[in-house]
Amino acid sequence: MGGGGQRRRWEYWWVAVRFSLLLxxxxxxxxxxxxxxxxxxxxxxxxxxxxxxxxxxxxxxxxRRFRIVSESDEALFQANxxxxxxxxxxxxxxxxxxxxxxxxxxxxxxxxxxxxEVHYVGIEITDVxxxxxxxxxxxxxxxxxxxxxxxxxxxxxxxxxxxxxxxSVCIYKLSSNAHFExxxxxxxxxxxxxxxxxxxxxxxEQNAMYSFILTAIDGGNPPRSGTLNVTVTILDTNDNRPIxxxxxxxxxxxxxxxxxxxxxxxxxxxTDEGQNGEIEYALGRNIKRKVHDTFHxxxxxxxxxxxxxxxxxxxxxxxxxxxxxxxxxxPLSVDCRVVITITDVxxNKPEIGVTSLSNMISxxxxxxxxxxxxxxxxxxxxxxxxVLLKISENIPFELKPSxxxxxxxxxxxxxxxxxxxxxxxxxxxxxxxxxxPLSTSKTLSVQISDxxxxxxxxxxxxxxxxxxxxxxxxxxxFSVSASDKDLNENAAISYHIVxxxxxxxDMASFLNINSENGHISALKSFDFEILKTFQFQVVATDSGxxxxxxxxxxxxxxxxxxxxxxxxxxxxxxxxxxEGVEEIPRNVNAGHLVTKVRAYDADxxxxxxxxxxxxxxxxxxLFALDRYTGQIRTLRSFTETDEAEHKLVILVKDNGNVSLxxxxxxxxxxxxPKEAFAASDVKSSVKDEEENSVTFYLIITLGSVSTLFLISxxxxxxxxxxxxxxxxxxxxxxxxxxxxxCHSIQYKSGDKRYMLVGPRMSIGSTIVPGSNGNTLVLSExxxxxxxxx
Numbered sequence: 001m002g003g004g005g006q007r008r009r010w011e012y013w014w015v016a017v018r019f020s021l022l023l024x025x026x027x028x029x030x031x032x033x034x035x036x037x038x039x040x041x042x043x044x045x046x047x048x049x050x051x052x053x054x055x056x057x058x059x060x061x062x063x064r065r066f067r068i069v070s071e072s073d074e075a076l077f078q079a080n081x082x083x084x085x086x087x088x089x090x091x092x093x094x095x096x097x098x099x100x101x102x103x104x105x106x107x108x109x110x111x112x113x114x115x116x117e118v119h120y121v122g123i124e125i126t127d128v129x130x131x132x133x134x135x136x137x138x139x140x141x142x143x144x145x146x147x148x149x150x151x152x153x154x155x156x157x158x159x160x161x162x163x164x165x166x167x168s169v170c171i172y173k174l175s176s177n178a179h180f181e182x183x184x185x186x187x188x189x190x191x192x193x194x195x196x197x198x199x200x201x202x203x204x205e206q207n208a209m210y211s212f213i214l215t216a217i218d219g220g221n222p223p224r225s226g227t228l229n230v231t232v233t234i235l236d237t238n239d240n241r242p243i244x245x246x247x248x249x250x251x252x253x254x255x256x257x258x259x260x261x262x263x264x265x266x267x268x269x270x271t272d273e274g275q276n277g278e279i280e281y282a283l284g285r286n287i288k289r290k291v292h293d294t295f296h297x298x299x300x301x302x303x304x305x306x307x308x309x310x311x312x313x314x315x316x317x318x319x320x321x322x323x324x325x326x327x328x329x330x331p332l333s334v335d336c337r338v339v340i341t342i343t344d345v346x347x348n349k350p351e352i353g354v355t356s357l358s359n360m361i362s363x364x365x366x367x368x369x370x371x372x373x374x375x376x377x378x379x380x381x382x383x384x385x386x387v388l389l390k391i392s393e394n395i396p397f398e399l400k401p402s403x404x405x406x407x408x409x410x411x412x413x414x415x416x417x418x419x420x421x422x423x424x425x426x427x428x429x430x431x432x433x434x435x436x437p438l439s440t441s442k443t444l445s446v447q448i449s450d451x452x453x454x455x456x457x458x459x460x461x462x463x464x465x466x467x468x469x470x471x472x473x474x475x476x477x478f479s480v481s482a483s484d485k486d487l488n489e490n491a492a493i494s495y496h497i498v499x500x501x502x503x504x505x506d507m508a509s510f511l512n513i514n515s516e517n518g519h520i521s522a523l524k525s526f527d528f529e530i531l532k533t534f535q536f537q538v539v540a541t542d543s544g545x546x547x548x549x550x551x552x553x554x555x556x557x558x559x560x561x562x563x564x565x566x567x568x569x570x571x572x573x574x575x576x577x578x579e580g581v582e583e584i585p586r587n588v589n590a591g592h593l594v595t596k597v598r599a600y601d602a603d604x605x606x607x608x609x610x611x612x613x614x615x616x617x618x619x620x621x622l623f624a625l626d627r628y629t630g631q632i633r634t635l636r637s638f639t640e641t642d643e644a645e646h647k648l649v650i651l652v653k654d655n656g657n658v659s660l661x662x663x664x665x666x667x668x669x670x671x672x673p674k675e676a677f678a679a680s681d682v683k684s685s686v687k688d689e690e691e692n693s694v695t696f697y698l699i700i701t702l703g704s705v706s707t708l709f710l711i712s713x714x715x716x717x718x719x720x721x722x723x724x725x726x727x728x729x730x731x732x733x734x735x736x737x738x739x740x741x742c743h744s745i746q747y748k749s750g751d752k753r754y755m756l757v758g759p760r761m762s763i764g765s766t767i768v769p770g771s772n773g774n775t776l777v778l779s780e781x782x783x784x785x786x787x788x789x
Contacts, residue, residue, distance in 0.1 A: 032120040035086070038128050039094035044087055047077065047123060050110055051084020054119050058084050064112040077108060077123070086121070094125045095162040129167040129220025133159040135228040140214075142196070142232045143330050146204040153183065153195040155321065155335060158286045159216030159226055166219035175212040180232070182214070188319060193286060196230070204234040238276040238328035242268040244336040252341040254436070255312035263295065266302035266336050268324035275327035284321030284335060291318055295340070304338070312342045346434035350378040350387045352442040362449045363418040368411050372444060374399060376406040376430055383433040392427045397446070399428070410444065418448040419485035452490040452544025456482040462535070462553035469528040469561050480518040480552060482540035490544040498537040498551065507556075508536040520554075528560045529602055532712055535719050555719070562607035562656025568664045569698065570598040578664035585673045586638045594623065597630035597664050599652045600701055606655040615663060616649035623648060623668070632666065644670045 078089040098104030108121040161168040174182035184192040214228040245267040294308040318340040325333035353375040396414035424446040431439035484491035541549035571580020601608040653661035
């Protein structure tokens with residue numbers, strides 16, 4: 001009930017009290033008379049002849065001290081003692097005097113003496129159209145997406161008019177526009193809310209802004225009006241608008257709900273992703289201040305909570321408009337309607353008594369174990385004193401009635417698991433059958449004690465360790481950690497490495513683990529060129545009784561370091577030095593292939609990627625060296641002035657962080673064509689011998705690489721058979737025709753594929769950030785033709 005109604009009830013009560021007092025003292029009280037006048041009448045205007053209407057003798061008014069008794073210093077009316085006429089003393093503004101809605105009435109008390117008489121005069125102040133409709137703001141700016149479909153509504157500001165009835169806001173008009181029209185919707189409070197509706201599809205590229213005037217007109221005669229300048233900006237936007245979970249959200253809460261009470265949660269969905277799918281909530285533009293003072297809307301979750309007093313006598317229900325907007329540019333929004341109904345309460349709440357036997361219970365307790373005794377009392381009687389008891393849902397507890405009325409046993413009804421829930425806050429709610437019902441609740445705190453029923457757990461199995469070769473013996477290389485859901489000694493974990501016979505377990509003998517923290521150290525230094533991968537198992541055991549344990553497999557991958565210098569395969573002289581002699585005819589043309597320097601590096605990746613450069617040359621204009629293939633070619637034809645012998649010193653270096661290198665010397669002799677032809681037979685035999693020597697070294701090198709490859713395959717097969725996990729690796733070796741031997745090792749872990757490559761990298765490969773420089777992640781769309789998984 002509003003403030004005006006409360007004031008009138010108080011006035012009527014005071015009149016009744018004064019009437020009773022007058023009766024007690026023998027005073028005469030006549031019936032009340034009423035007048036009606038419009039507001040804003042001129043001062044001195046006659047309201048009516050009170051004396052005549054009350055049947056008083058006009059000639060005795062002065063003698064009987066005819067007067068109006070006012071309880072306010074600002075009296076609005078005055079009576080003439082000479083003729084009994086009641087007239088207006090001050091200007092009357094109905095909007096200042098009374099509430100906006102309802103009847104505006106002023107009660108006057110007229111007193112005459114000898115004998116004492118008290119009469120009551122009621123004056124109704126009627127409204128005149130003296131106020132124009134007005135908007136809270138003169139300008140309203142709306143952002144509308146260009147793909148907004150026709151028929152979409154946008155709430156506009158509602159005009160306010162201090163007048164009432166027909167003099168209040170009656171209609172709205174919108175200036176002519178081809179794309180928009182106006183629609184009025186009744187909000188249920190006898191107010192019409194204007195909405196802007198898209199009538200025709202809009203295109204930002206054709207027109208990026210629209211301006212028009214919204215006019216509010218009242219029903220007075222003559223009518224008054226107020227305007228609002230509306231500017232609509234057409235914006236590019238995302239695709240999908242948020243959607244309210246319900247067309248209308250309804251909820252009922254009790255009056256005097258505690259501060260912070262959750263009312264309901266508005267849930268809007270948006271099928272977009274990222275910021276275009278993230279939703280923020282806000283109250284509508286025309287929400288009254290009382291709603292803001294009573295409820296708070298969480299802009300991120302859409303939850304509405306009570307932040308102020310909820311009074312059923314002031315408001316029986318609240319109507320809210322919640323705007324759900326995404327974070328797109330520009331944002332899309334939707335208006336969700338909410339109706340919150342307030343229910344009244346009776347006098348006394350039920351009382352819950354708790355007698356706790358123990359608030360600690362073991363997780364292996366059997367169903368039916370008694371925890372507490374619950375008793376109920378209610379000071380009311382009848383249906384208001386009958387109480388219904390409820391307990392929180394989805395909990396392993398229940399209430400069982402006892403032989404005595406309103407006494408219950410709080411017992412377990414299912415198996416407990418401390419690791420899932422170590423603590424329960426059980427809410428017991430007692431509700432009476434009054435109209436409306438009153439309820440009270442009490443929360444019981446139940447602690448679950450631990451038993452050793454959980455084994456230690458590793459977060460991942462298997463684990464992968466990438467270890468750079470040449471590690472320092474005795475230093476920590478890895479750490480494993482297991483967790484146990486139990487508590488105290490049941491969760492105290494110790495670690496040890498599984499040791500035994502076999503190829504894999506032999507490597508475990510070179511490892512040591514700290515039993516307390518799981519830090520693993522290597523007792524030897526590993527060489528990538530000898531061992532590329534192995535695995536071992538770690539067992540984690542708790543300290544419970546009996547103890548429980550679990551194990552994890554650790555797959556170790558040795559990563560390459562640049563610890564091998566390039567080896568010159570050709571040229572190689574008879575004494576083993578990297579030096580050779582080449583003879584070419586003087587009449588060769590530019591681009592003639594003189595010879596090719598061949599080299600090999602036992603490392604892989606960038607560490608084994610070799611580059612060739614001229615460290616020393618007698619004539620830079622005659623010869624060129626391909627930095628990738630090692631081929632030496634002529635740059636131009638020889639002239640008569642060119643020397644007959646040239647010395648080239650070739651520098652071969654890898655691409656490691658600290659580059660390693662080797663040098664080869666090539667002596668090029670320029671001979672006449674006839675001499676070259678005459679010496680061809682002799683040179684061919686020498687060439688065959690040199691080629692055989694080079695071929696021999698190549699065969700030895702490729703044989704060694706193939707042997708390592710076969711050993712690696714055998715090791716991987718053993719690892720795969722011993723552990724059924726989604727893990728595989730393979731080693732590929734090939735020789736390219738660029739003068740270097742190229743190594744590659746590929747392995748797969750989970751959903752990622754890794755590759756350790758030699759000089760030539762696959763197109764589309766990328767270096768893994770933070771990994772060793774020769775580790776690549778292979779793109780899924782491209783695989784080498786020789787891959788086998």
